[in-house]
Amino acid sequence: MLCAAVTVTGYCLWAFTIDRNGLAVHHVQLWIQLSAVPVVLAVLYVLLQLDAGRGGAPEDLVLRDRVVQALGVVWVVLVFVGVYA
Secondary structure (H helix, E strand, O other): OHHHHHHHHHHHHHHHHOOEOOEOOHHHHHHHHHOHHHHHHHHHHHHHHHHOOOOOOHHHHHHHOHHHHHHHHHHHHHHHHHHHO
């Protein structure tokens, strides 16, 4: 639980303080900030799975669970748009 809290806090600190070359580009910051949503949802979902007794090896969860995979794809798209926009 503590590790999940540190992960979410660290990611949110990064996502909400990012600045491209010292310039505040608001549409770029928005996409990076929105990328925190799937990260938080994925962490909460994994914690829910662990609490329900359906946990296991992390690689099995990532490779077999469609919800985690969908949240990963959403995260990749949001970061990609935020970095290359």
